[in-house]
Amino acid sequence: MSKRLLxxxxxxxxxxxxxxxxxxxxxxxxxxxxxxPASFARERVAKGEVLAGAGYCATCHTAPGGQRxxxxxxxxxxxxTIYSTNITPDPETGIGRWSEAAFARAMHEGVARDGSHxxxxxxxxxxxxxxxxxxxxxxAYFMSVPPVKAxxxxxxxxxxxxxxLLQAGWKLLFFEEGPYRxxxxxxxxxxxxxxxxxxxxxxxxxHTPRNVLGAExxxxxxxxxxxxxxxxxxxxxxxxxxxxxxxxxxAFLRKGGSVAHGTAVGxxxxxxxxxxxxxxxxxxxxxxxxxxxxxxxxxxxxxxxxKALAVSALGSGQQYDPDxxxxxxxCGACHYNGGAMPLVTRPELGLNTAxxxxxxxxxxxxxxxGVGLDEGLPGAVMPGFHxxxxxxxxxxxxxxxxxxxxxxxxxxxxxxxxxxxxxxxxAGTP
Numbered sequence: 205m206s207k208r209l210l211x212x213x214x215x216x217x218x219x220x221x222x223x224x225x226x227x228x229x230x231x232x233x234x235x236x237x238x239x240x241p242a243s244f245a246r247e248r249v250a251k252g253e254v255l256a257g258a259g260y261c262a263t264c265h266t267a268p269g270g271q272r273x274x275x276x277x278x279x280x281x282x283x284x285t286i287y288s289t290n291i292t293p294d295p296e297t298g299i300g301r302w303s304e305a306a307f308a309r310a311m312h313e314g315v316a317r318d319g320s321h322x323x324x325x326x327x328x329x330x331x332x333x334x335x336x337x338x339x340x341x342x343x344a345y346f347m348s349v350p351p352v353k354a355x356x357x358x359x360x361x362x363x364x365x366x367x368x369l370l371q372a373g374w375k376l377l378f379f380e381e382g383p384y385r386x387x388x389x390x391x392x393x394x395x396x397x398x399x400x401x402x403x404x405x406x407x408x409x410x411h412t413p414r415n416v417l418g419a420e421x422x423x424x425x426x427x428x429x430x431x432x433x434x435x436x437x438x439x440x441x442x443x444x445x446x447x448x449x450x451x452x453x454x455a456f457l458r459k460g461g462s463v464a465h466g467t468a469v470g471x472x473x474x475x476x477x478x479x480x481x482x483x484x485x486x487x488x489x490x491x492x493x494x495x496x497x498x499x500x501x502x503x504x505x506x507x508x509x510x511k512a513l514a515v516s517a518l519g520s521g522q523q524y525d526p527d528x529x530x531x532x533x534x535c536g537a538c539h540y541n542g543g544a545m546p547l548v549t550r551p552e553l554g555l556n557t558a559x560x561x562x563x564x565x566x567x568x569x570x571x572x573x574g575v576g577l578d579e580g581l582p583g584a585v586m587p588g589f590h591x592x593x594x595x596x597x598x599x600x601x602x603x604x605x606x607x608x609x610x611x612x613x614x615x616x617x618x619x620x621x622x623x624x625x626x627x628x629x630x631a632g633t634p
Contacts, residue, residue, distance in 0.1 A: 235301035284362055374417065434470045439498065443557060445555060467551060
C-alpha cells in the first residue's frame with residue numbers, strides 16, 4: 205500500500221473523528237442562583253410531585269437508607285455499575301444551579317448542564333416524550349424539595365466506555381428525540397395511556413429486553429426482561445393463563461393486586477405506589493393501552509380462573525406424596541380458594557405468572573423474602589420461608605410447576621435456589 209494511500213486513509217480517519225466530535229459536542233448552560241421554592245406556584249409544584257411519583261424518580265435517585273432524591277443508587281449494567289445522581293436543589297452536589305432550560309435538555313436530550321452526555325441508565329429515551337408543561341412542573345417540584353449535600357459516587361464503567369462523548373453515537377443509533385406524537389386513529393384514552401407508559405412511567409425500561417449495546421429491542425416491546433434480580437414479565441403475550449384485561453390491569457395498578465394475577469411485589473411495588481397519586485382516569489388509560497396491545501378485549505379470565513380453581517385443593521390429603529405434604533404444610537392453608545372466584549388476598553397459584561415463567565427467580569424470591577406490608581396490595585402479607593432448605597424450596601417449585609401449570613420443569617432448580625439465596629444474602633436480605 206502506497207504512502208499516499210495510507211496518508212489519505214489517515215486523513216479520512218482524522219476528519220471522521222473531528223466530524224464526530226463536532227456532532228457530539230454540546231455547550232454548557234450557565235449556572236444560576238438556586239431559585240427560591242416560593243417562586244413556583246403551588247399548583248405547579250403539586251403537579252410535579254404527582255408526576256415524579258408516576259415516574260418513580262425516588263426509586264432510582266434514592267440509595268437504600270439514603271436521603272430522598274440524593275442519589276447514590278447502584279444500577280448494575282453489563283458495562284459496569286452506574287450510580288444515580290443527586291437531584292435535590294443543593295447548589296454544590298445537586299441541581300440547584302441548573303436552570304429550567306438545563307433541566308429540560310437533560311430530560312429531552314440526555315445532556316447534563318455542563319454539556320456532557322448522560323448514560324441511558326437515566327431513561328431520557330422515554331422522558332424525551334414528555335410535554336414541556338410536564339417538564340416545567342417536574343422542575344418546579346425538584347427545586348422545591350429539601351436540598352441534600354451528597355457528592356456523586358464514581359461510576360464503575362471502565363475506559364473507554366466511560367467517555368461521555370461516545371454516548372452521542374449510542375443516541376445516533378437508538379435515540380429518537382421529540383415529544384410523544386398522538387395516534388389519530390386511537391382514542392384519547394389510548395393516547396393518554398401510551399403517553400404515560402412510553403414516556404413518564406417508562407414501562408419499557410424494565411419490561412423490554414435489551415440488545416448488546418444496552419438499548420431496548422425495538423422489535424420486542426414489552427416482551428419481558430431481567431432486572432434487579434427479578435423477571436419483569438411480558439406485558440404482551442403474558443405467559444400467565446389469565447389475560448391482562450382492562451379490568452385486571454386497572455385493579456392491579458390501582459390497588460396493587462387483582463383476582464387473576466395476585467399482588468405486586470419486588471420491583472413492581474414502587475410502581476404501584478408511584479402511580480397512587482394519579483387519577484383513576486390515568487390508570488384506566490394505561491390499562492386501555494396495554495389491553496389493546498395484547499388484544500385482550502376478545503378474551504376473559506373466566507375459563508383460566510375456573511381451571512385453576514379446579515386444582516386449588518390439590519395437595520391436601522395426599523399423604524402418599526411427600527412433595528404434596530410439604531406444599532400443604534407450608535403453602536396450602538393460605539393459597540386454597542374454595543369459592544367461585546379467588547380471593548384477591550389469597551392468590552391462586554395456578555394463575556400466578558411466577559410459576560409460568562421460563563425462569564424460577566420470581567417464585568424463589570417470593571418464597572424466600574415473602575410479601576411485606578409495604579408492598580403492593582394492602583392486607584396481602586406472606587412470611588418469608590428462608591428457613592426452608594434449597595432442596596425443599598425446589599421440591600415445592602417442582603410440585604407446583606407440574607400440578608398448576610402445563611410448563612416443563614425448571615432445570616437445575618436446586619442450584620438456582622442456592623444462587624438466588626446467595627445473591628440476596630450478599631445484598632443484605634435474609
